[in-house]
Structure formats: C-alpha cells, structure tokens
Amino acid sequence: MAFWHGLKAMAPLWLGIIPFGMAYAVTARSAGLSLLETQLMSLVVFAGGAQFSAAGLFSIGAGSLSLVLTTFLINVRHFLYGLTLEPRLKLSRLEKIVGAYFLTDEAFGVTIASGKRSFAFLLGAELSVFFLWNASTLLGSLLSRAVPDPQTLGVDFIFPLTFLALLIPLIKERVDLTVAVFSGALALAASQWINAGLTILVEGVLGSLIGALWTGRAEGGRRA
Amino acid sequence: MNPILTILAMALVTYLPRLAGFALAGQRPSPFFLRFLRFIPITVFAALVVPALPGNAGELPIRLVAAAAASLTIWRFGNLWLGILTGMGLFWLLRLIT
Numbered sequence: 001m002a003f004w005h006g007l008k009a010m011a012p013l014w015l016g017i018i019p020f021g022m023a024y025a026v027t028a029r030s031a032g033l034s035l036l037e038t039q040l041m042s043l044v045v046f047a048g049g050a051q052f053s054a055a056g057l058f059s060i061g062a063g064s065l066s067l068v069l070t071t072f073l074i075n076v077r078h079f080l081y082g083l084t085l086e087p088r089l090k091l092s093r094l095e096k097i098v099g100a101y102f103l104t105d106e107a108f109g110v111t112i113a114s115g116k117r118s119f120a121f122l123l124g125a126e127l128s129v130f131f132l133w134n135a136s137t138l139l140g141s142l143l144s145r146a147v148p149d150p151q152t153l154g155v156d157f158i159f160p161l162t163f164l165a166l167l168i169p170l171i172k173e174r175v176d177l178t179v180a181v182f183s184g185a186l187a188l189a190a191s192q193w194i195n196a197g198l199t200i201l202v203e204g205v206l207g208s209l210i211g212a213l214w215t216g217r218a219e220g221g222r223r224a
Numbered sequence: 225m226n227p228i229l230t231i232l233a234m235a236l237v238t239y240l241p242r243l244a245g246f247a248l249a250g251q252r253p254s255p256f257f258l259r260f261l262r263f264i265p266i267t268v269f270a271a272l273v274v275p276a277l278p279g280n281a282g283e284l285p286i287r288l289v290a291a292a293a294a295s296l297t298i299w300r301f302g303n304l305w306l307g308i309l310t311g312m313g314l315f316w317l318l319r320l321i322t
Contacts, residue, residue, distance in 0.1 A: 022309060028302040044235035044237050050234070053232060054234060057252070064230040067234060075242075079245040083261065085245075105267060105272060113304070154312075157287060158308065160277045161290075162312075164298075166265075170266050179267060180266050180271075183267040199271060200272065203270075208262075211259065
C-alpha cells in the first residue's frame with residue numbers, strides 16, 4: 001500500500017531526525033518554554049529549522065513580532081514544494097488541506113525522488129516525519145540534559161547527505177548538472193547574508209528560472 | 225505576548241505558504257512553468273546540501289570525502305539507504321582515525 005511505502009521510504013532519514021527533535025526540545029526548554037509549549041510547537045509549527053531559531057529567539061527574549069516574522073521567512077520556501085507536487089499528484093481540496101499541514105523538506109524530497117504520484121505515499125512520508133519529530137521532542141523534553149549534542153555525534157551530516165543522495169539521480173542531462181552546481185554556489189553565497197530557509201526560496205526561484213530559460217532556448221534552437 | 229499565542233501565530237504563517245503552493249498550482253500550467261517546476265527539486269536539493277555540508281566543527285575535508293563516496297554509491301546503485309550508510313560510515317571512520 002502506498003501509505004506504508006511512503007512511511008518506509010523515510011526510514012533512512014530517521015537517524016537524522018531523532019537527535020534533532022531531541023536537541024530542539026532541550027534548546028526550547030532551556031529557553032524557558034514549558035513542556036507543553038515545547039511540544040505544541042512541534043505539533044502545530046512542525047518545521048525543524050524554524051523551531052530551532054524560535055527557541056533561540058525565545059531565549060534572548062525576542063518579541064512576538066520578530067518570532068512570527070522570522071518563522072515566516074524561514075518557512076515560506078514550502079510554497080515551492082506544494083507548487084511542484086500539485087501538478088504531479090493532482091490532489092483533491094481535502095488532500096491539499098491535510099497534505100499542506102504536514103509538508104516538510106524531507107517529505108517533499110522523498111516523494112519527488114520516488115516518482116510516485118500518490119497522495120497516500122506523500123502522507124505516509126509526511127506522517128513518518130511528524131510522528132518521529134514529535135516523539136523525539138517529547139523524549140528530549142523528558143531527558144533534558146542527558147541528550148547528546150547532534151553536532152558532537154556528527155549526525156547533523158545526515159541532512160546534507162540525504163539531499164545529496166536525493167539530488168544525484170535527478171541529474172540526467174548536462175543542463176541539470178549546470179543548474180545544480182550554479183544553485184549550490186548561489187546558495188552558499190546567499191546563506192552568508194540571509195537565513196537558510198529564505199536562501200532556498202530565492203535560490204530555488206532563480207535557479208529554476210535559469211533552467212527553464214535555458215531549456216526553452218535549446219528547444220527553440222532545435223525547431224529552427 | 226503569551227508564548228502559546230505566539231506559537232499559534234507561528235503555526236499560521238507556516239501553514240499558509242505550505243497550503244498556498246498546493247492551492248495556487250494551476251490546473252493547466254504553461255510549458256514554461258512546467259520547465260520551471262522541473263528544476264525546483266534540483267535547485268532546492270542543491271541549496272539544502274551545499275550550505276549544510278561544512279558543518280560547524282571544522283570537518284570540511286572529511287565531510288567532502290564522505291559526501292563524494294556517498295555520491296558515487298548513489299550514482300552506481302541508486303539506493304538511498306546504501307548512499308547514506310556509506311557516507312555516514314566513512315565520515316565516522318575518518319573522524320576516528322584523523
């Protein structure tokens with residue numbers, strides 16, 4: 001069944017998700033959030049990078065406006081994911097409402113890489129992350145200081161490694177490689193100035209525009 | 225403001241772009257827009273990889289070696305598990321011996 005396939009397709013990423021969910025909880029609790037507030041954020045915001053930033057902002061006593069604005073800027077990249085998935089999956093209204101709630105980098109990546117055109121697969125991949133993220137948030141809150149630092153373990157390396165592994169099979173033509181290399185370089189430069197989430201949005205739009213223009217010119221050239 | 229209300233507002237501004245992508249994707253995208261969308265996974269994945277690759281522990285050289293080995297494994301065998309295990313295994317090994 002597609003739902004279980006989606007759930008299991010996420011399994012290679014679990015090792016990267018658990019330590020980060022726990023580390024987020026420790027950061028949030030030490031920023032003064034209660035167990036309930038820490039868990040609520042994982043349940044309703046459900047976006048790792050934004051939650052880490054928020055915990056940091058709470059700890060320095062930032063105002064609500066800067067918390068909400070920063071969260072928006074980090075998470076607005078998800079717009080591209082729905083935009084890309086919808087023409088492939090052709091979702092009903094209810095599926096859009098539910099699918100959007102649990103959407104993450106990981107679920108987008110694994111669903112695109114699988115080539116599966118099924119809402120059940122997407123939902124399986126999404127809930128796989130949601131369940132694990134929330135379970136590890138709770139575990140981190142309860143264990144508190146006993147949680148090891150993901151950087152020390154080196155498990156933060158799983159995140160770029162995963163998306164590298166998802167990227168490689170998508171490189172089929174020379175234009176794909178060119179766009180990927182350009183995108184990586186642009187993202188590295190942009191990330192010095194703007195947050196990681198916004199980098200993805202800006203770079204994703206720019207890189208894809210260049211790809212679309214390039215392939216359009218090539219097609220026009222063939223016709224001529 | 226009460227942290228709970230702040231968190232709920234954060235949830236709202238996170239959900240809206242997530243939903244907007246699905247809601248605004250047209251029923252009949254133009255050929256140019258379809259070509260644009262074809263490159264989104266490539267550009268997004270590249271942007272997720274490159275800035276996160278160096279890490280904060282000054283381990284860039286061994287991370288690059290491990291990432292290269294993982295890339296070759298994926299390219300050759302096309303298996304996500306195998307790619308991540310190769311990369312992480314080599315990374316931890318190089319960490320131990322360097």
